[in-house]
Amino acid sequence: MASRPLCAGAIAQLEDExxxxxxxxxxxxxxxxxxxxxxxxxxxxxxxxxxxxENDEIQDAQVAVRAERLAEGSPVDDLRVGVxxxxxxxxxxIRDAVRFSxxxxxxxxxxxxxxGVVMLPLIGDQIAxxxxxxxxxxxxxxxxxxxxxxxxxxxxxxxxxELLEEIGASAIELIPMGLVYTSTxxxxxxxxxxxxxxxxxxxxxxxxxIDSIHxxxxxxxxxxxxxxxxxxxxxxxxxxxxxxxxxx
Numbered sequence: 001m002a003s004r005p006l007c008a009g010a011i012a013q014l015e016d017e018x019x020x021x022x023x024x025x026x027x028x029x030x031x032x033x034x035x036x037x038x039x040x041x042x043x044x045x046x047x048x049x050x051x052x053x054e055n056d057e058i059q060d061a062q063v064a065v066r067a068e069r070l071a072e073g074s075p076v077d078d079l080r081v082g083v084x085x086x087x088x089x090x091x092x093x094i095r096d097a098v099r100f101s102x103x104x105x106x107x108x109x110x111x112x113x114x115x116g117v118v119m120l121p122l123i124g125d126q127i128a129x130x131x132x133x134x135x136x137x138x139x140x141x142x143x144x145x146x147x148x149x150x151x152x153x154x155x156x157x158x159x160x161x162e163l164l165e166e167i168g169a170s171a172i173e174l175i176p177m178g179l180v181y182t183s184t185x186x187x188x189x190x191x192x193x194x195x196x197x198x199x200x201x202x203x204x205x206x207x208x209x210i211d212s213i214h215x216x217x218x219x220x221x222x223x224x225x226x227x228x229x230x231x232x233x234x235x236x237x238x239x240x241x242x243x244x245x246x247x248x
């Protein structure tokens with residue numbers, strides 16, 4: 001059924017709501033988060049980007065950024081500091097007031113994300129990858145199975161669960177391979193890496209956007225990496241770690 005177009009009045013109301021930012025709420029949630037997760041706000045002695053906490057320092061940073069944006073013709077309607085958005089799956093989007101190493105004041109966005117697990121399934125001399133549609137970049141990827149890990153979750157248990165759900169496989173052995181940060185300029189998210197020895201695969205988890213499961217021989221991996229068929233960071237890192245450990 002076709003969607004009904006919005007009338008001019010409804011559009012104007014939505015625009016007003018979208019540009020009305022609750023500065024006090026964002027900052028209040030920010031203060032609460034400082035108490036709940038102090039490790040997210042530590043200023044190490046050698047840290048070149050210092051988080052500012054005092055109200056007058058935060059206001060000074062907002063004034064400085066406003067002036068910079070006006071000078072370059074950029075929008076200045078949202079200069080909030082604090083928790084800008086929260087989601088029980090993704091974590092939260094934070095904006096800090098900061099002082100850079102050269103003394104400049106600024107605002108810095110970061111995503112404090114939940115962690116996850118990545119499993120590189122090995123079947124004999126083959127790896128099992130999934131063809132999955134990823135919503136954020138709006139494209140298909142060939143990648144290792146992966147999934148969310150709650151803050152108090154057990155990585156081994158999560159890895160076994162995700163393998164069973166995504167490719168219908170039970171792990172004969174799970175070998176930890178450390179962790180990888182997905183995008184250090186943007187997010188705190190890190191993923192625990194595992195080699196998963198399995199003897200078979202089942203059906204793909206289609207409700208999660210997985211189209212099919214591909215068994216790829218060792219001699220094909222380099223070609224897929226070089227031509228960009230395999231191009232996501234976690235899978236590339238898992239393959240590299242497995243090779244360096246002599247597991248692949």
